Amino acid sequence: xxxxxxxxxxxxxxxxxxxxxxxxxxxxxxxxxxxxxxxxxxxxxxxxxxxxxxxxxxxxxxxxxxxxxxxxxxxxxxxxxxxxxxxxxxxxxxxxxxxxxxxxxxxxxxxxxxxxxxxxxxxxxxxxxxxxxxxxxxxxxxxxxxxxxxxxxxxxxxxxxxxxxxxxxxxxxxxxxxxxxxxxxxxxxxxxxxxxxxxxxxxxxxxxxxxxxxxxxxxxxxxxxxxxxxxxxxxxxxxxxxxxxxxxxxxxxxxxxxxxxxxxxxxxxxxxxxxxxxxxxxxxxxxxxxxxxxxxxxxxxxxxxxxxxxxxxxxxxxxxxxxxx
Amino acid sequence: xxxxxxxxxxxxxxxxxxxxxxxxxxxxxxxxxxxxxxxxxxxxxxxxxxxxxxxxxxxxxxxxxxxxxxxxxxxxxxxxxxxxxxxxxxxxxxxxxxxxxxxxxxxxxxxxxxxxxxxxxxxxxxxxxxxxxxxxxxxxxxxxxxxxxxxxxxxxxxxxxxxxxxxxxxxxxxxxxxxxxxxxxxxxxxxxxxxxxxxxxxxxxxxxxxxxxxxxxxxxxxxxxxxxxxxxxxxxxxxxxxxxxxxxxxxxxxxxxxxxxxxxxxxxxxxxxxxxxxxxxxxxxxxxxxxx
Numbered sequence: 382x383x384x385x386x387x388x389x390x391x392x393x394x395x396x397x398x399x400x401x402x403x404x405x406x407x408x409x410x411x412x413x414x415x416x417x418x419x420x421x422x423x424x425x426x427x428x429x430x431x432x433x434x435x436x437x438x439x440x441x442x443x444x445x446x447x448x449x450x451x452x453x454x455x456x457x458x459x460x461x462x463x464x465x466x467x468x469x470x471x472x473x474x475x476x477x478x479x480x481x482x483x484x485x486x487x488x489x490x491x492x493x494x495x496x497x498x499x500x501x502x503x504x505x506x507x508x509x510x511x512x513x514x515x516x517x518x519x520x521x522x523x524x525x526x527x528x529x530x531x532x533x534x535x536x537x538x539x540x541x542x543x544x545x546x547x548x549x550x551x552x553x554x555x556x557x558x559x560x561x562x563x564x565x566x567x568x569x570x571x572x573x574x575x576x577x578x579x580x581x582x583x584x585x586x587x588x589x590x591x592x593x594x595x596x597x598x599x600x601x602x603x604x605x606x607x608x609x610x611x612x613x614x615x616x617x618x619x620x621x622x623x624x625x626x627x628x629x630x631x632x633x634x635x636x637x638x639x640x641x642x643x644x645x646x647x648x649x650x651x652x653x654x655x656x657x658x659x660x661x662x663x664x665x666x667x668x669x670x671x672x673x674x675x676x677x678x679x680x681x682x683x684x685x686x687x688x689x690x691x692x693x694x695x696x697x698x699x700x701x702x703x704x705x706x
Numbered sequence: 707x708x709x710x711x712x713x714x715x716x717x718x719x720x721x722x723x724x725x726x727x728x729x730x731x732x733x734x735x736x737x738x739x740x741x742x743x744x745x746x747x748x749x750x751x752x753x754x755x756x757x758x759x760x761x762x763x764x765x766x767x768x769x770x771x772x773x774x775x776x777x778x779x780x781x782x783x784x785x786x787x788x789x790x791x792x793x794x795x796x797x798x799x800x801x802x803x804x805x806x807x808x809x810x811x812x813x814x815x816x817x818x819x820x821x822x823x824x825x826x827x828x829x830x831x832x833x834x835x836x837x838x839x840x841x842x843x844x845x846x847x848x849x850x851x852x853x854x855x856x857x858x859x860x861x862x863x864x865x866x867x868x869x870x871x872x873x874x875x876x877x878x879x880x881x882x883x884x885x886x887x888x889x890x891x892x893x894x895x896x897x898x899x900x901x902x903x904x905x906x907x908x909x910x911x912x913x914x915x916x917x918x919x920x921x922x923x924x925x926x927x928x929x930x931x932x933x934x935x936x937x938x939x940x941x942x943x944x945x946x947x948x949x950x951x952x953x954x955x956x957x958x959x960x961x962x963x964x965x966x967x968x969x970x971x972x973x974x975x976x977x978x979x980x981x982x983x984x985x986x987x988x989x990x991x992x993x994x995x996x997x998x
Contacts, residue, residue: 448896475898488889492911501907502897551893 389421393454416615429606479552483564485544489536496532542573621699729991736987742980750796757790770963791947806928809867814874822882839872881913915992922985926978
């Protein structure tokens with residue numbers, strides 16, 4: 382069971398300093414983008430990560446990749462503590478973990494041809510050139526459903542879905558084990574979204590990939606994930622197997638999120654109960670004391686304003702951070 | 707598949723240059739600039755074929771002769787053919803322009819890129835140094851350097867070149883700062899690309915447009931400065947045909963023979979105008995927001 386875990390975060394925190402002043406920069410506050418988060422992902426599994434904009438889910442994905450260095454805490458990838466490694470030492474490990482970006486327009490270098498973009502990781506890590514490189518790039522194009530004859534085109538000549546396929550081809554080029562999918566479909570048309578999801582699923586089976594799938598769309602996450610984690614203001618508030626979470630969510634925030642998912646049946650839709658949260662999430666610069674969620678919580682009690690709830694296992698594999706569960 | 711692929715990418719690459727040219731040619735002023743610059747380049751490159759006479763052959767008997775069929779722009783104070791001297795002078799101007807810009811780009815761009823890429827303390831120190839250099843008026847800096855290095859064409863080029871370094875450094879820095887935060891740079895990092903690879907493959911190619919425009923405009927400035935320094939007698943040594951020095955030579959005779967000073971002056975004016983028009987046109991043509 383222990384060996385089954387591919388990547389694990391322990392007490393991971395990312396604080397961004399807010400500074401003031403030109404020459405002597407004084408720290409006036411901190412943004413707690415990710416605050417003492419712990420979780421693990423098993424080999425071959427997809428962990429869905431959901432939460433509203435600005436809750437730190439993208440930062441968490443970047444921190445697992447060590448693209449952002451954490452302020453404290455550890456990331457273990459195949460037993461190795463990545464946070465201890467220097468940038469040079471991380472480079473070989475980057476072969477085994479990759480990222481697919483949200484914005485397929487910004488994540489491809491506009492001055493490089495599609496073939497060059499996909500070839501870059503192969504050039505960096507495997508030092509192959511010439512004919513062999515071209516063959517491999519052509520192969521990757523086919524795997525993600527692109528015509529290898531298009532490899533001479535530039536990113537602006539592709540559609541959004543095709544660009545995202547290029548991003549995927551680049552990510553799988555060096556056969557990684559773990560891929561962070563950072564809202565890979567939220568910039569795409571609905572009709573294209575399903576194609577990309579199917580592609581990601583096919584690739585997972587074919588190459589035995591492990592995903593961290595970040596999204597703000599619960600129905601997509603439900604489709605692709607084995608387990609789901611819900612984030613609110615830098616903390617994971619609930620993490621459980623997919624079916625358990627969707628069937629019996631425990632945390633009031635998760636319940637509210639799930640109640641916002643429309644049901645494609647007008648009768649059920651008109652009679653079901655929706656929980657509408659009051660107000661905006663507080664600024665991550667000035668978090669409330671106690672539970673982050675208490676100012677908006679529909680069932681909050683006095684203890685929530687004083688004590689920070691810890692993530693507890695309330696059922697098997699179902700963890701919740703709430704005093705009232 | 708292999709060879710047809712590379713062929714395809716080359717065709718596309720040429721297509722992009724063609725695209726810029728097509729957009730450039732839509733603007734009349736830019737096109738005029740381009741024509742002037744091309745004429746300037748041609749006359750510099752094939753001066754011996756174009757010049758009707760030897761630019762150094764003097765004849766005191768014909769000094770300050772008015773324009774005629776044989777000598778279309780007349781003769782100067784030593785009886786030399788002004789047209790030939792202007793054509794040969796284009797070589798010096800082109801040389802000065804190229805060397806000055808090369809010094810500016812090859813020193814300034816790496817400084818600016820490194821400063822922006824690494825940021826933090828490196829950036830702060832480099833940029834304060836650049837600020838100090840920018841605070842000097844360029845011509846003053848050039849004069850100061852000439853005073854230190856001595857009079858002569860090489861020193862003029864080095865002096866003017868050094869005074870353009872901070873401009874390129876600042877320009878490269880601001881482009882890289884804008885590009886650095888784009889996702890494709892993060893993607894390159896996540897792939898495991900080295901700093902050098904990120905800088906050479908991603909940052910520099912994407913920050914080139916403003917530098918190309920700036921260097922076209924700088925070509926004009928460099929020619930003007932070189933002429934100015936030549937006029938002050940700080941540039942080339944006397945017999946060499948150089949526009950600024952010709953202007954200075956004709957200055958004394960402006961009342962009796964207008965053509966000696968006027969034509970070199972006009973040439974400076976037209977060439978500088980040409981480079982400025984081309985630079986303006988390129989700035990518009992390379993603007994990615996105008997992409998259709």
